[in-house]
Amino acid sequence: MGWWYPSRLVMMLVVFSWVLLATTTHQLQSYETQVLLQLRKHLEYPIQLDVWQNYNGDLCNLSSTSHMSITCQNNSVTELRIMGDKLSKVSDFSGFAIPNQTLSQSFSMDSFVTTLTRLTNLRVVSLVSLGIWGPLSDKIHRLYSLEFLDLSSNFMFGTIPSQMSRMVRLHTLTFDGNFFNDSIPDWLDSLTNLTVLSLKNNKLNGQFPSSLSRITSLTDIILSHNALSGKLPDLSAISSLHLLDLRENHFDSEIPSLPKGLTTILLSNNSLSGKIPQELGEINQLQHLDLSNNFLSGTPPSELFSLQNISYLNLASNMLSGSLPERISCGDALGFVDISGNRLVGSLPSCLDSTSGKRIVKFGGNCLSIDTKNQHSKAYCEKVVTQSKHFTGKAIVLLVCVIGGIVIIVVLLVVGLLIFRRRQHAKGAPRDLHTVPKVVQDNPPLPISSELLANARIISQAAKLGTQGTPVCRLFSMEQLEEATNRFDHSMLLGEGSVGKIYKGRLENGAYVAIRSLKLHKKLLIRNLKLRLDLLSKLRHPHLVSLLGHCMDGGVQDDSTVNRVFLVYEFVPNGNFQAHLSDTSPEMVLKWPDRLAVLIGVAKAVHFLHTGVIPPSTCNRLKTKNILLDEHRIAKLSDYGMSVVADEVEKSEAKGDGSKSWHMSKSEDDVYNFGFILLESLVGPIARGKGEAFLLNEMTSFSSQDGRRNIVDPIVLTTSSQESLSIVISLTNKCISPDSSRPSFEDVLWNLQYAAQVQATADADQKSDTASLS
Incomplete structure (x- = not known):
């Protein structure tokens, strides 16, 4: 009996501890649930989180969707992913925000971030297209365990807070598609684990931060479509770097030294000068190189064309000169080459002979001795090169003269003003009167003539x-x-x-x-x-x-x-969308992701015509044959606005006031017509020449899997995911539905972009599975 009491006491302590632990766990779980519900309130109850409203169980057990997922470990939220439908940009053209796409004026960034940081074990946060606006709160650094942060396609502006330098566990930082308008911070090398930095499509300015060249763990640097300028530093120390995307900025240096492991280099649409470094021809893993629309000179290294993995090479619209070696060799993977718009002379190497059909080659606008119809004379290129050699010296002299003249004029004006004031003062002019009267312009010049504005x-x-x-x-x-x-x-x-x-x-x-x-x-x-x-x-x-x-x-x-x-x-140059849907040749046929890209491009264009024009242009002759594809298969809509011209052409008598509206009748609604473009994209060649009645009848086949197999283009069936395909089919039904229930083009665009994201995720998963099996 002597051992019974201590043993019983130990047992009771164990039971008590277990009850206490269970109670504590329940409280912690309840606390984090309340935090999640508070976040939902901050985000103004987006429909993506409706499932939280009446859910009585543990939110960690909710099934994940493409819009929302919660991952938990040890009764704590470790991953939170929410994708909304608040587009942060009207279009690639304007870049202006749609005011009603942001959260309301009552939204507080500081309160939102404070609430978010109460989930102290978060490792992954992805809050995309939710309408979050304002300067990013510096309290974000309290998420000290965070490894992955994606706040893309929102409305954040101002500066990236310096307190984020304490988030040393971060390996992925993505702020794409916002409105950050300060310079890129120079403390980024504090994030020693950073592998992916993506800040594209913002308004960032200033120079390329030198601190990035010290982060040896970086694999992706994506800073395209900003207003960055100045010189690029030596990046060769970033040995892990695979992707460098600096397109659409204002960098004006020579191409710097780059690491040897790069697979993609995108430097187009800058002001880079000097020669293309020979070292680029030694980057054996390089697959995609775009240096177009710069001021690069000299003869391109022949090694670029023979790289083992190079598939895309774009050197167009530079000042490249000289001649390419006749016996240049091209890599087996090389499928696209563009050397057009330069000053190249001589003959075209045999491996770049585009008539073979092995690869697409663009070479117009040079002085080559082939296809003279599309080439300048040799004298033209030699003249331009000769002028460019002397341009720098002349420009400097001219600049000195201009600056000197400005200085002299300013000095004379200042001296004249002082003399004038002294004379006025000598005459006893009151000190409270302006000695130089302010010029008031009653009718300031308009950006467009008043007659044009009136009509x-x-x-x-x-x-x-x-x-x-x-x-x-x-x-x-x-x-x-x-x-x-x-x-x-x-x-x-x-x-x-x-x-x-x-x-x-x-x-x-x-x-x-x-x-x-x-x-x-x-x-x-x-x-x-x-x-x-x-x-x-x-x-x-x-x-x-x-x-x-x-x-x-x-x-x-x-x-x-x-x-x-x-x-x-x-x-x-590359034909219309209808031809690509009807053609069955392997090089012409468009797979489902390619078709989605075309549809998204056209939707962006029509959305611009509906929202970026006053009043909106809504009669735009939307047909697959009016969608043209350029050499990169980028879609361009033709015949938009032709109704107003055709109407003017066809009238036998004009009113005289030019007041006819661009608005169109309901029977020609753009959304309705776009629905048939979607339908043709789904069914492919079978749609050609069949007419609307046939297509409307075939719509009923989409309701079943067997019906889809019978009507949907086999290329679409074999290259699409079920979810992506279902999204577009549902959208097609809505577009061709009665007027009252048709979506806006903003909704059309969002659904197509969502379908593309779903498809990209499915493709990535399939690629990952294939790699795992291998």
Whole structure:
């Protein structure tokens, strides 16, 4: 009996400790549940979190979706991923935020971050497209265990807080698609575990931070589409770096030393100068190199073309000169080469002969001895190179003269002002009066003429905000167009649409254009038409075919003498979307991800026409044959706004006030027409020439898996995930539904982007599974 009491006491202590532990765990779980519900309140109850509302169990046990997932360990939240539907940019063209896409004015970034940091064991946070706005709170550093942070596609601005330098466990930092407008912080080397840094599509300025070159763990540096400038530092010490994306900035140095393990280098659309380093030809893992649209000079290293893994090489629109070796060898993986728009001479190496069909090669706009129709004369390239050698010295002299002149003028003005004041003071002028009267301008100059504003009914945001950067509608002569088209020879005819024939032309500067010929009725106010064309030419977007100018055949003073009008557009070389859907050849056929990319591009363009134009353009002739693809398979919408021109052309009598609206009838609604584009993208060649009635009838087949297999293009079925396909099918049904329930183009765009994200995730998972099996 002597041992019973201590043993019993020990047992009771164990039971008590177990009860206490269970109670503590329950309280902790309840506490974190309350934190999650508070976060939902901060985010203004997004529909993605509706499932939390009446859920009585442990939120850690909720099934994950593509919009929301919670991962827990030891009764604590360790991963929180939420994807909303608040787009942070109207389009790639404008970059302006949509005001009603942010959270309300009552949202507090500081309170939100404070609440988030109460989940002290978080290792992964992904809060994308939720409308979060304001400067990022410096309290974010309290998430000391965080390893992965993604706050993309929100509305954060200002500075990236320096307190984040304490988050030493971070390995992935992604702030894409926000509005950060300060310089990139120079404390990033404090994050010694950082592997991925992605800050693209912001408004960051200043120089490339030298601290990045000291983070040897980095694998991805993505800083594209900002306003960074200055010189690039030596990056060769970042031995783990695979991806370097600095596109669309203002860097003006030479190409720096780079690490040997890179697979992708994207430096296009900067102001880089000097020669292409020979060292680039020694990066054996390199697959994708884009140096286009810079000021690079000299002869490109021949080793670039023969790299074992190189598949994409773009050196277009630089100042490259000299000749490529005739016996240059090309790597087996090389599928695309663009050396156009340079000053290269001599012959084209045999391995770059695009007629073989093995690879796509662009070489126009040089002085090569091949395809002389698309080349300048050899003298042109030699002249340009000679001038460029002396340009720097002349520029310096000119700059010194200009600065000296400005200094002299400023000194004279200051001296004159002092003398004037002394004389006024000597005359006893009161000190409280301005000696130099303020000039008041009653009628300040408008960015557009008052007459144009008075008559215009189609004004883009660019024109409304001013003329800076606004393109000018060029007036072509009939002689220029006849020379460009070989007098409108039949061989230059591209096709004939509902509003006129379209010809291919080549201007005197070597640029290719598409020229549309429109016949006019006798009674027509050309003034109204010119106003409409001028305004139409001001619409610029990456996914719109740009109107460059026009030509009036006949007189421009007397309306009755004008017989035809010619519209001059940029030339898009790779055919239309309909042809790519109908063609079954391997190099032409578009897989599901490619089709989604085209659809997203067109949706962005139409969304711009609906939201970036006052009043919105809603009659845009949306058809698969009006969607053109450039050499990179980037979609560009043609025939947008043609209704207003066709209407003016077809009228036998004009009102005289140019007041016709761009708005279209309900039967021609853009969303409805886009629904048929979606439908053709799904069913492929079977849709060609069948008409709307056939397609509407086939829509019923989408309701079952067997029906889908019978109607959906086999290419789509074999290259799409079920979820991505279902999203687009559902969207198609909504677009072709009765007017009252059709989605807005903003909703259309979001659903397509979501479908693309789902597809990308599925492809990545499949690739990972395949790699694991291997």
